[in-house]
Amino acid sequence: MSTLFEVSNLSKEFGGLQVSRDISLALAEGERLALIGPNGAGKTTFVNLVTGRIRPSAGQVRLGGEDITALGAVQRVRRGLVRTFQVTRLFPDMTPEEHVVMTILQRHGRATRIFARFHGDSAARDEAAEILATLGLTEVSSRKVATIAYGQQRLLEIAIALAQRPKVLLLDEPAAGVPSADTPRIEEALAQLPPSLAVLMIEHDMDLVFRFAKRVVVLAAGELIFQGLPAEVARDAKVREAYLGSYAHAGS
Amino acid sequence: MTGATLPHDTAPRLRTLGQDLLGLALIALAGLAGYALFPDNLAFLTRVVSVALLVLSLDLIVGYCGIASLGQGALYGTGAYAAGIACLHGVTEPFLLILIGAAAGAVMGLLMGAVMLRAHGLPQLVLSIAIVQLLHEAANKASSITGGSDGLSGMVPAPLFGVFEFDLWGRSAYFFGLALLILVFAALRFIVRSPFGMVCRGLKEDPLRISALGIRAFPVLLKMFAISGAVAGMGGALAAIATQVVGLDSVSFEISANALVMLVLGGIGHLYGALIGTVIFMALEHVVAAINPFHWMTLVGAVLIAIVLFAPRGLSGTLDEAARLLTRSRWRAGR
Known part of the structure; x- marks a missing residue:
């Protein structure tokens, strides 16, 4: 499979403090990659660098062969680099259907039309209904988001991302804050993601990582310290050191 | 994916249309x-x-974009x-004069938006005040065009x-204004429910989410500034047609601040509040100022x-909340 998304030597300094150092990774079409790391490893900074929220001090981000390093966040989204958020960012007074319809309208370049009825676009509503049904959200599709369960809100984040028809999807801790009883529903939704979609998942839940990802990268203190198979990650000395610090030595 | 579809219920659509028609009928x-x-x-009405x-x-x-402004008088003036x-x-x-007012207001809205949207929060509010003060001063200085302080x-x-003269009785001006208000209100109800209106609501709630959908905020907000400018214009x-006088007070900080007070009084973000707030504030001003011209603002302040x-x-x-509670208790009683 050819490389679809590539990050080369990405670095970021904040006033002399190096928060990301020389990060390079590649993602092929249809690949499932997980990015893990202890708290403060620089995962959120990495997501912000890749999505264009902050500018890197050095390095390149390429999508489909195009250098998108100089592009802003909105341009990157329009080229197919889509993210979900660690803490849900939804509109409490809107319904799940309205969220997804707005996303579909944007994909078709119709999201900011004045001379149209938002609820009158039956093609967009049909597509939204299909996406919401896939994620089991049909029943709550007409309820205000503020009134639906957090697990359903997390699923809605995924529904919105799917409605954007991304090429590369960054899932920022998709199961964060979800009660453990609802985690299987999230996992099921992740398993149903389109096979051609390249997915980079940032996650703390190792069980979820091991079941979802075919490859794992580990970030610690702003540096990539491991790239390999999920089965190998726990055995890697550097990873153990990063996660457990001096306890790793004490135990060995 | 499954082929499931949501029921495209026409009932909510008809309900919304019914509410709008009722609203317009109530205004009339x-x-x-x-x-x-x-x-x-x-003349007062x-x-x-x-x-x-x-x-x-x-x-x-x-109410729809979440941008506080104390300079709306710039567009009105x-x-x-x-x-x-x-x-x-x-x-x-x-009719042509109204169109000219709308066009001039829209252009000023674009300019004002282009300046204000460069800042956020308090600096944005300060910019709005600066713009209306600047225009006030410009209107004062350019007396050969604007008549200055006279x-x-x-x-x-x-x-x-x-046929219908704009005479001292003010009947033509009033009905002309009322018809204009109803038309504008109907148009705005349509606009706020368009895809554009929904995106504006989204921008008010969470601009980062909107940008993550691939929507640029600036052009959307600028468009709303132009629409807002047209309505204020x-x-x-x-006012110019009805009173046949245009004074510096029409482009003042005072009218801008009063407009914000009226909006807060009536309730922001659903257009009806703007009408209710205006009527109550101006009625209070009219009645209380006649009784005590020096301290009427005290009462308005207390009410606020x-x-x-x-x-x-x-x-x-x-x-709205009271009506909802009433409906719910009736529904419960009927169960």
Whole structure:
């Protein structure tokens, strides 16, 4: 499979403090990659660098062969680099259907039309209904988001991302804050993601990582310290050191 | 993916349409009641209509986009002066004057938006004040065009449809204004429910989420500033036609601040609040100022404090909540 998304030597300094150092990774079409790391490893900074929220001090981000390093966040989204958020960012007074319809309208370049009825676009509503049904959200599709369960809100984040028809999807801790009883529903939704979609998942839940990802990268203190198979990650000395610090030595 | 579809219920759509038609009918009825009850106060009622357009325009910016502004008078005054100057230069057709006011307001809205949208929060609010003060001073200095502190006067708009004169009784001006308000209100209800209106609501709630959808905020907000400018400009033009005078007070910080007070009083973010707030504020001003011209603002201040403390969603929001509670208790009783 050819490389679809590539990050080369990405670095970021904040006033002399190096928060990301020389990060390079590649993602092929249809690949499932997980990015893990202890708290403060620089995962959120990495997501912000890749999505264009902050500018890197050095390095390149390429999508489909195009250098998108100089592009802003909105341009990157329009080229197919889509993210979900660690803490849900939804509109409490809107319904799940309205969220997804707005996303579909944007994909078709119709999201900011004045001379149209938002609820009158039956093609967009049909597509939204299909996406919401896939994620089991049909029943709550007409309820205000503020009134639906957090697990359903997390699923809605995924529904919105799917409605954007991304090429590369960054899932920022998709199961964060979800009660453990609802985690299987999230996992099921992740398993149903389109096979051609390249997915980079940032996650703390190792069980979820091991079941979802075919490859794992580990970030610690702003540096990539491991790239390999999920089965190998726990055995890697550097990873153990990063996660457990001096306890790793004490135990060995 | 499954082939499941949501029921495309026509009932909510009809309900919304019904609510809108009812709303418009209520505005028309309130207008007619005003005419029947206060036939000698039509000049004041026309001013209420004109200021209602200003407050509606402010609701678009504050209530739908989450941008606080204390400079909306800049757009209102621009419309008033544009219509006034055009009228003095031979354009006397009232509909055309309203269009001129709308166009001038929209252009000023674009300029104001282009400046204000470069900042956020308090600096943005300060910019809005700076813009209205700047325009106020410009209107004062450019006395050869604007009449300066004496104001523009001597405009004689042509009769409405060539028949109804804009005379001292103010009947033509009032009905013209009322019809304009109803039309504008209907158009705004449509706009806020368009995809554009929904994106504006989204921007108010969470701009980062909107940008993550691939939507750029700046052009959307700028468009809303232009629409808001057009509505405020129409309000200003109506005032110019009705009073046949345009003074510096139409482009002042005071009218801008009052507009914000009226909006908060009525409730932000659903257009009806703008109308309710305007009517109550101006009625209070009219009645209490007649009794005590020096301390009427004290009463308005007390009312405002009470509203903010006990009905933070404004009068319309509280009425809405009361109606919802009433419906729910009736529904429970009927079970």
